[in-house]
Amino acid sequence: MELDVLYLADLRFPGGTSTSLKYDLRACKQAGLRAGVVPLLSPLFARCQIPNSALLAEIEATGTVIVPQDERPKARVALLYHPSLLDKTVHLPAGFDADVFYCVVHQPTRDRRGRPYYRTEHWSGLAADWFAHDLRLLPVSDVVREDLARHGFSHALHPANWNNLIDPQDFPQKRVQELTSPLKIGRHSRPSRDKLPSPQVALQCYPQHPDYTHLMMGVPQDFLDAFDTLPWNWQIYSFSSRPVSEFLQSLDIYSYFHSDSWVEAFGYNVLEALATGLPCVVPHYLQETFSEACFYAGPAEAPQLYARLGSDRALREEASLRARALVGSRFGLDQFAKKFEKVVEAPKTSSPGNGRLPRTSERPVVLSVTSNGVGLGHLTRQLAIAESLGPAVKVVFFSLSEAIEVARSMGYLAEFRPFHRRLLLDVDEWNAFFFQEMREALSHYKPSLVLFDGNMPYSGFVDALESYGKCCRAWIRRGLWRTPQPDSIAREGFFDAVIEPGELCEAMDLGYSRMNPDSVSSVNPVLMTQPAQLLDRAAARRALELPEAATLCLVQLGSEANFNMSVPRELLFDFLDRHPQVIAVDFRSPLHMKSHGDIHERFLQRRLFPLGRYLKAFDFAVCASGYNTFHENIAAALPTLFIPNSNPETDDQDARALHGARAGWNLASTAEDPYEIETQLRKLLDAEIRQDLSLACAQKTGCWDGAGQIARRLRIQARLPWSTQATAS
Amino acid sequence: MVHPGNGIMIRHLRNIGLRFALRSLRIFGAADKADALLLSQQRKRGSVALIWALAETGDRLSAGLSEKLAKLSGFETVVVVCPPRVFSLLRSEGHFFETLPAPDEILSSGISSNWALYLRRRIARIRKNWGPDFEAVVGPEPEVYFEAILNGSEDSGLS
Incomplete structure (x- = not known):
């Protein structure tokens, strides 16, 4: 597999890192370059954290290659797409060959109080030993560049930055018009405490004043809890409750201030506001990134700027033009080819590191594990997903269902193991049995993905997964639970994905299966047979x-x-x-x-x-x-x-x-x-x-492709081939 | 040359032997089943029969298997290793069951792995997990049924 750019990336970043990757993939395609992605797991997130849905959609829309697990791709440029991935916990089994390898640094090494955001002491060793390249760093901004230089990484810095890009077409320009009081001043960010100033400072830059309404999208509850009564002119929206472009269209002025310890590496949210043509009021240090496109102030000075902007239409028009011009000239998608050319190098005659792994023609195995159930529900959903995964993988059923014949009769290799209930076995003793059976099956089948459908992942099962440790794991779990089941929820952490097949009667769901909303993603209802069939x-x-x-x-x-x-x-x-x-x-x-x-x-x-x-x-x-x-x-x-x-x-x-x-x-x-x-x-x-x-x-149409949605999602997360042709190429 | 009447006599003797064996089990105690993970404490105290019926082909139990089950009805626990299509019939009779992938399913699965080792270990674990006092076979012995795979190369490329 030959690529121009290989992104070694965690697809689960909720904010700017994923958004910038999304636009990189779009820009790469527009530049006629071929991109591939190897999904990695950064230690920053819980294992079952949901991937960024907009990024997944972009991967599909651009046809970006997800490098299958057994592939060792060759790329002109390989980018480790966040510094937290240069970590001893991050594993890249099949490796890659690249003419040049960089770590894209999306975050400074430390906050303003000197606390490290991530560990850097083993960077050079990890780059050399695990990625077979010297440590080379591509900061996303001068803010990050200066931080890296201050902390001893001058030698590794590439002269160019890896600027984040944006597609202005996704952010229609807000027309400058006469404003009516109160001014709509807004901000958005992921809901992290660091992304907001202290309550006292927040009242300075987002003051209670009849001339202003402050619209805030993405505010953590612990910030709001610090107020006895919320300021009457604040309107709070949950993170991603509205499309960002729609939210920005509703504003007159954008104003972003954060905690005094936080350092914004780039400020992707500000870039989105600039792309909309909004006048942006932001801290002084962001001038390094956004030059003359923003208005720079301290939190206490911000209201003066709001007043000036509110009364001066010409100033707003000029700001809008400057903002759109900067976005187009420095951060537009057509900048990708330029930034790529700056970092690409002549091919090396021989690649360092591990030699090329022999390419196997085998299709990867998906081990589909279903609990016993009293009916066919678990097995039926797994069969629907297996059919959607298609012939590019080999699905093997490993089931506790006595109805396993249905899988075998559909042409699947199907194994069965007895469940404790009918045997009247002690559950712990049965788990010892299931551990040994599951562990043996994992070593034998060497699955790329283990899919589990059931309400409770048995301890023997999760212990076997942990002991084996080499595959992606997904838990398919329908909702509509009658009671809370905390023991079951506690096992989400053993999985890379927890996916809930959709329910038409979602409104009746008491939510017991979604105690951790960041871990559980939903799809449409899963059907064995589509209406068209x-x-x-x-x-x-x-x-x-x-x-x-x-x-x-x-x-x-x-x-x-x-x-x-x-x-x-x-x-x-x-x-x-x-x-x-x-x-x-x-x-x-x-x-x-x-x-x-x-x-x-x-x-x-x-x-x-x-x-x-x-x-x-x-x-x-x-x-x-x-x-x-x-x-x-x-x-x-x-x-x-x-x-x-x-x-x-x-x-x-x-x-x-x-x-x-x-x-x-x-x-x-x-x-x-x-x-x-x-x-x-x-x-x-x-x-x-x-x-x-x-x-x-x-009337219910267009909502029945849950199995296909799960298959598409798992192909990305588990790095499965998309078709038999893909594996053969 | 076996006299046609001998078959009946042999079956009769086998039945006598089975009854004798069962009575002995009850008098002298069953085999030690400490490692039999799939037996409850109560079942460990009783007698266990394991039937290998790997080549059952129909949707109904073959005459041979039905006959064998009838003969072994005195055992407290009867486990049949068979294709899954007859599971529901066995369950309705109160029997337990296990299964192994058939050789043709293994070959057509395209999964090249060390099947010989996997099957040897799986067959051994079935015996260990159920701790049978008595084993019977309807059709080929498991080692014969899987002969082509068990005697193949350890790294058999079965795809």
């Missing part, structure tokens, strides 16, 4: 060998392993007795212990998995409201009476059924209420009601 009614009936003309009712009441559905079943039989035109088809889960036998001549029992493609065969359905059935039926616009499995160990199926009923997507009844079930079943015979339900479901 559904067979039409006639084709589906033919495929299932069901009569063309009959009124067909799909029945899926779950495995009934932990919940009694006998009342709904009995009522269904009565319903069939009274309505001879209806045939019910009960699609049994592979987990069903025994067939109910010939209970009714028009109650057919079938086994089929996955059923999704054939849902259009049915006129209506009577189903438990498990995650997969609920979302698949609504995606297929199949009129359904949902009868929740209310066992307290399951997810909150009652909430799902209730939400859907209120939204008009489905009918609902509890399993214990024969009168309600009877009433709802009668409704399902009404073609008009069925049509209304169907139409309401059909």
Whole structure:
């Protein structure tokens, strides 16, 4: 794999570092250069910190190469894209070859009180031993350059800075117009205490005054807690609650001051405000970065500048022009080729360090681990993700589900291990067993990614992952928990990604699965079958060998392993007795212990998995409201009476059924209420009601690609190839 | 040359032997199952039979396996190592089960690893984890079933 620029980067920075990388990738592409990324994990963040979503989107949009795990790429320039990555905890197994290697320094070494932001004492050794290059530093600004020089790194400094870039097209210019009082003065930053001044200083630069409204996006709660009463003219918005450009458009003046110990390496937020053409009031030292484009002041002097700017339209117009001119001339995307040319060097005849690793033609293995469950939910989601990952990887199922045959029948190599519950084993003893089995499987399969779907990652499982230590780990975990589960939440730290498949009834979720919102990312609902893949009614009936003309009712009441559905079943039989035109088809889960036998001549029992493609065969359905059935039926616009499995160990199926009923997507009844079930079943015979339900479901479009979203995200985080062609190239 | 009547006699003797073995287990105590991680304390006190039925092919239990299960019904714990398609049938009869990837699945998976070592160790762990007092086979022995893989090169490039 040959690249022009290789970024060795942590994709989880919430603020300017990720934004600058985002625009670097865009600029690199526009310059006709090929960029690749190797995602690394900086010690600054918890392992399961969510990656920056805008950066991930840019990687996809630009087609930037994610270097697969077993690839040793060759690049003209390799950039270690944050100084915290030059650390003994950061591992780069396959290495790389580059004509020249730099560490891009996005932060000074110390704050204003001399406290180090990161360790620097082993930089030269780590650069030489782990990256096989001399230490060479590219500061992002003169502020950082001076700091590095002051702390003994003059010898390693490249003469050029690696300026952050921005695409002005993402920040439409704010038209200068007459202002109305109060002036809208705003700021935005990631919600870190360092990014705000002390409360006393904040009241100087963001004063309570009838002429000003201060809009602040990204303010930590501990800062706000320092005030008995918040200043009446402050409006607080949570970080990323609005698109940055939209927020900036709402302002008249931008004003950014921070804690007196913080040193802003660059000030990407200021660059965004300048790109919008806002007059910016910032601390004096940022003049080194933004020259004449800003207004420089101390916090106490800032209000005088607000007053001057507020009353002088010509000054604002001039400031807007200067701001946009500076952005275009120094920080525009077309500057990329220039900065690249400044740092690129002639190719070396031989690359130092480890020799080139033999290139293997093997596709990487993804080990898909599912907990037992009482139904097929965990396994079904994993299968949907496996299908979305496609043929570029080999997915092996390693499951506690007794229904593992469904994975094997779809062509996957599938292993099974017994779960403690049926064996009545002591949980600790079973974990000892599972540790040994899991550890052995990890060493044998050498997966690039381990995917886990379940509510509780077993201690034997996470211990085995820690012992093996060589793969990316992701936890797929649907929400809608009935109760808090702190023991489960505490295990998030063992994973690189915690991803929650979307719920249509998200509003009903009590949030117990999202105690750490920075760790859990959401995607759309995960489906095995996309609506576009559904067979039409006639084709589906033919495929299932069901009569063309009959009124067909799909029945899926779950495995009934932990919940009694006998009342709904009995009522269904009565319903069939009274309505001879209806045939019910009960699609049994592979987990069903025994067939109910010939209970009714028009109650057919079938086994089929996955059923999704054939849902259009049915006129209506009577189903438990498990995650997969609920979302698949609504995606297929199949009129359904949902009868929740209310066992307290399951997810909150009652909430799902209730939400859907209120939204008009489905009918609902509890399993214990024969009168309600009877009433709802009668409704399902009404073609008009069925049509209304169907139409309401059909409104939900464009939100069913959760499995694809997870696959795309994991391809980046676990460095999986995108296609079989990619591995072969 | 075996006389046709001999088969019936041999099966009859085997049944007598099995009953005798079970009675002996109950009188003299079962094998030491201290390492049998998959047995609860109660099950460790009882008798355990392990059946290797790796070549079961249908969706229903083969006659051979059904017959074997009937014969071993006196064991408190019966574990069958078989393809997963018959798990639900075994579960409905109260049996336990394990599985191993079939040779053709291993070959078509494209995963080249040391399968011989993995399978040898896995087969040994199944025996250790269940601590069977009695082992039976329906179809080929595991070592025969996996012969091509177990006797292949240690670094077999199975892809």
